[in-house]
Amino acid sequence: MPLHAWLNRITAVIDQIRPLKFQNPWVNLFLPDHTTDTFVAETLSTLTPAEVGGGPILLYPVQRKRLTRPMVRVPGTDLVFLLSILRALPADEPTVEALLADNRAIHDRAIALGATQYPIGSIPVTRTDWRRHYGPRWPQALADKTTYDPRGILTPGQGVFG
Structure with missing residues:
Protein backbone atom coordinates (compact mmCIF):
# COMPACT_ATOMS: atom_id res chain seq x y z
CA MET A 1 0.00 0.00 0.00
CA VAL A 125 -9.52 13.42 33.91
CA THR A 126 -8.88 16.00 36.60
CA ARG A 127 -6.29 18.72 37.02
CA THR A 128 -4.43 16.32 39.32
CA ASP A 129 -4.34 13.77 36.49
CA TRP A 130 -2.96 16.40 34.12
CA ARG A 131 -0.32 17.40 36.63
CA ARG A 132 0.75 13.74 36.91
CA HIS A 133 0.58 13.37 33.12
CA TYR A 134 3.00 16.24 32.50
CA GLY A 135 5.14 15.42 35.55
CA PRO A 136 8.27 17.59 35.65
CA ARG A 137 7.02 19.45 32.56
CA TRP A 138 3.92 20.74 34.40
CA PRO A 139 5.43 24.20 35.08
CA GLN A 140 6.26 24.46 31.37
CA ALA A 141 2.69 23.50 30.45
CA LEU A 142 1.40 26.29 32.71
CA ALA A 143 3.85 28.79 31.24
CA ASP A 144 2.90 27.79 27.68
CA LYS A 145 -0.78 28.17 28.50
CA THR A 146 -0.17 31.72 29.76
CA THR A 147 1.95 32.60 26.72
CA TYR A 148 -0.14 31.05 23.95
CA ASP A 149 -3.64 31.25 25.43
CA PRO A 150 -3.67 34.34 27.66
CA ARG A 151 -7.47 34.66 27.48
CA GLY A 152 -8.04 30.99 28.39
CA ILE A 153 -10.20 30.13 25.39
CA LEU A 154 -8.52 26.88 24.31
CA THR A 155 -9.54 23.48 25.76
CA PRO A 156 -11.97 24.89 28.35
CA GLY A 157 -13.70 21.53 28.83
CA GLN A 158 -10.58 19.43 29.30
CA GLY A 159 -9.94 20.52 32.88
CA VAL A 160 -6.21 20.87 32.24
CA PHE A 161 -5.73 24.28 33.76
CA GLY A 162 -8.90 24.89 35.72
Whole structure:
Protein backbone atom coordinates (compact mmCIF):
# COMPACT_ATOMS: atom_id res chain seq x y z
CA MET A 1 0.00 0.00 0.00
CA PRO A 2 1.43 3.45 -0.83
CA LEU A 3 2.42 5.52 2.22
CA HIS A 4 -0.19 8.25 1.68
CA ALA A 5 -2.98 5.67 1.38
CA TRP A 6 -1.78 3.91 4.53
CA LEU A 7 -1.64 7.16 6.50
CA ASN A 8 -5.17 8.09 5.45
CA ARG A 9 -6.89 4.69 5.57
CA ILE A 10 -9.00 5.60 8.62
CA THR A 11 -10.21 8.84 7.05
CA ALA A 12 -12.66 6.97 4.81
CA VAL A 13 -14.21 5.21 7.83
CA ILE A 14 -14.57 8.47 9.72
CA ASP A 15 -16.05 10.19 6.67
CA GLN A 16 -18.65 7.41 6.41
CA ILE A 17 -19.78 7.59 10.04
CA ARG A 18 -19.59 11.37 10.49
CA PRO A 19 -23.05 12.06 8.92
CA LEU A 20 -24.60 9.57 11.37
CA LYS A 21 -23.61 11.86 14.26
CA PHE A 22 -22.54 8.91 16.38
CA GLN A 23 -21.07 9.40 19.81
CA ASN A 24 -17.29 8.97 19.88
CA PRO A 25 -16.05 8.18 23.40
CA TRP A 26 -12.54 7.27 22.28
CA VAL A 27 -9.67 5.89 24.33
CA ASN A 28 -6.07 6.64 23.25
CA LEU A 29 -3.15 5.45 25.35
CA PHE A 30 0.60 5.00 24.95
CA LEU A 31 1.50 1.66 26.54
CA PRO A 32 4.96 0.51 27.63
CA ASP A 33 6.17 -2.33 25.42
CA HIS A 34 6.40 -4.93 28.19
CA THR A 35 2.77 -4.43 29.32
CA THR A 36 1.09 -4.22 25.93
CA ASP A 37 0.24 -7.85 25.16
CA THR A 38 -1.42 -8.55 28.49
CA PHE A 39 -3.12 -5.17 28.82
CA VAL A 40 -4.59 -5.24 25.31
CA ALA A 41 -5.78 -8.85 25.63
CA GLU A 42 -7.43 -8.16 28.99
CA THR A 43 -9.00 -4.91 27.85
CA LEU A 44 -10.38 -6.20 24.57
CA SER A 45 -11.77 -9.31 26.25
CA THR A 46 -14.06 -7.08 28.32
CA LEU A 47 -15.46 -5.05 25.41
CA THR A 48 -18.63 -6.06 23.63
CA PRO A 49 -19.47 -5.12 20.03
CA ALA A 50 -22.19 -2.84 21.41
CA GLU A 51 -19.57 -0.94 23.43
CA VAL A 52 -17.34 -0.42 20.41
CA GLY A 53 -19.92 0.15 17.69
CA GLY A 54 -18.51 0.58 14.22
CA GLY A 55 -15.25 2.13 15.28
CA PRO A 56 -11.90 0.48 14.67
CA ILE A 57 -9.44 -0.58 17.32
CA LEU A 58 -5.85 0.30 16.43
CA LEU A 59 -2.55 -0.82 17.91
CA TYR A 60 0.63 0.79 16.61
CA PRO A 61 4.23 0.25 17.67
CA VAL A 62 6.09 3.55 17.99
CA GLN A 63 9.80 4.01 18.60
CA ARG A 64 10.00 6.46 21.48
CA LYS A 65 12.97 8.25 19.91
CA ARG A 66 10.71 9.26 16.99
CA LEU A 67 8.51 11.32 19.32
CA THR A 68 10.62 14.44 19.68
CA ARG A 69 8.11 17.08 20.77
CA PRO A 70 8.86 17.93 24.40
CA MET A 71 5.27 17.98 25.64
CA VAL A 72 4.26 14.59 24.23
CA ARG A 73 4.31 12.32 27.24
CA VAL A 74 5.08 8.65 26.61
CA PRO A 75 6.26 5.75 28.75
CA GLY A 76 9.99 5.40 29.33
CA THR A 77 10.48 2.27 27.21
CA ASP A 78 12.29 2.38 23.86
CA LEU A 79 9.22 0.97 22.15
CA VAL A 80 5.71 2.11 23.05
CA PHE A 81 2.37 1.09 21.61
CA LEU A 82 -0.48 3.44 20.82
CA LEU A 83 -3.76 1.74 21.63
CA SER A 84 -6.77 3.51 20.16
CA ILE A 85 -10.28 2.28 20.82
CA LEU A 86 -12.24 4.47 18.45
CA ARG A 87 -15.80 3.81 19.54
CA ALA A 88 -18.49 5.07 17.19
CA LEU A 89 -22.04 4.27 18.12
CA PRO A 90 -25.51 5.71 18.43
CA ALA A 91 -25.94 6.18 22.15
CA ASP A 92 -28.14 7.94 24.64
CA GLU A 93 -26.78 9.98 27.53
CA PRO A 94 -26.76 7.12 30.11
CA THR A 95 -24.87 4.89 27.67
CA VAL A 96 -22.31 7.60 26.95
CA GLU A 97 -21.82 8.20 30.67
CA ALA A 98 -21.26 4.46 31.21
CA LEU A 99 -18.72 4.37 28.36
CA LEU A 100 -16.90 7.40 29.77
CA ALA A 101 -16.70 5.65 33.15
CA ASP A 102 -15.35 2.57 31.32
CA ASN A 103 -12.78 4.79 29.59
CA ARG A 104 -11.67 6.11 32.96
CA ALA A 105 -11.31 2.57 34.32
CA ILE A 106 -9.25 1.54 31.27
CA HIS A 107 -7.13 4.69 31.72
CA ASP A 108 -6.51 4.03 35.42
CA ARG A 109 -5.45 0.43 34.78
CA ALA A 110 -3.08 1.58 32.04
CA ILE A 111 -1.58 4.41 34.12
CA ALA A 112 -0.89 1.95 36.94
CA LEU A 113 1.20 -0.05 34.44
CA GLY A 114 3.24 2.98 33.36
CA ALA A 115 1.13 4.09 30.38
CA THR A 116 0.36 7.67 29.42
CA GLN A 117 -2.66 9.22 27.81
CA TYR A 118 -2.58 10.44 24.24
CA PRO A 119 -4.97 13.29 25.00
CA ILE A 120 -7.23 13.27 21.97
CA GLY A 121 -9.89 10.96 23.36
CA SER A 122 -12.73 10.99 25.83
CA ILE A 123 -11.27 10.07 29.17
CA PRO A 124 -12.60 12.09 32.11
CA VAL A 125 -9.52 13.42 33.91
CA THR A 126 -8.88 16.00 36.60
CA ARG A 127 -6.29 18.72 37.02
CA THR A 128 -4.43 16.32 39.32
CA ASP A 129 -4.34 13.77 36.49
CA TRP A 130 -2.96 16.40 34.12
CA ARG A 131 -0.32 17.40 36.63
CA ARG A 132 0.75 13.74 36.91
CA HIS A 133 0.58 13.37 33.12
CA TYR A 134 3.00 16.24 32.50
CA GLY A 135 5.14 15.42 35.55
CA PRO A 136 8.27 17.59 35.65
CA ARG A 137 7.02 19.45 32.56
CA TRP A 138 3.92 20.74 34.40
CA PRO A 139 5.43 24.20 35.08
CA GLN A 140 6.26 24.46 31.37
CA ALA A 141 2.69 23.50 30.45
CA LEU A 142 1.40 26.29 32.71
CA ALA A 143 3.85 28.79 31.24
CA ASP A 144 2.90 27.79 27.68
CA LYS A 145 -0.78 28.17 28.50
CA THR A 146 -0.17 31.72 29.76
CA THR A 147 1.95 32.60 26.72
CA TYR A 148 -0.14 31.05 23.95
CA ASP A 149 -3.64 31.25 25.43
CA PRO A 150 -3.67 34.34 27.66
CA ARG A 151 -7.47 34.66 27.48
CA GLY A 152 -8.04 30.99 28.39
CA ILE A 153 -10.20 30.13 25.39
CA LEU A 154 -8.52 26.88 24.31
CA THR A 155 -9.54 23.48 25.76
CA PRO A 156 -11.97 24.89 28.35
CA GLY A 157 -13.70 21.53 28.83
CA GLN A 158 -10.58 19.43 29.30
CA GLY A 159 -9.94 20.52 32.88
CA VAL A 160 -6.21 20.87 32.24
CA PHE A 161 -5.73 24.28 33.76
CA GLY A 162 -8.90 24.89 35.72
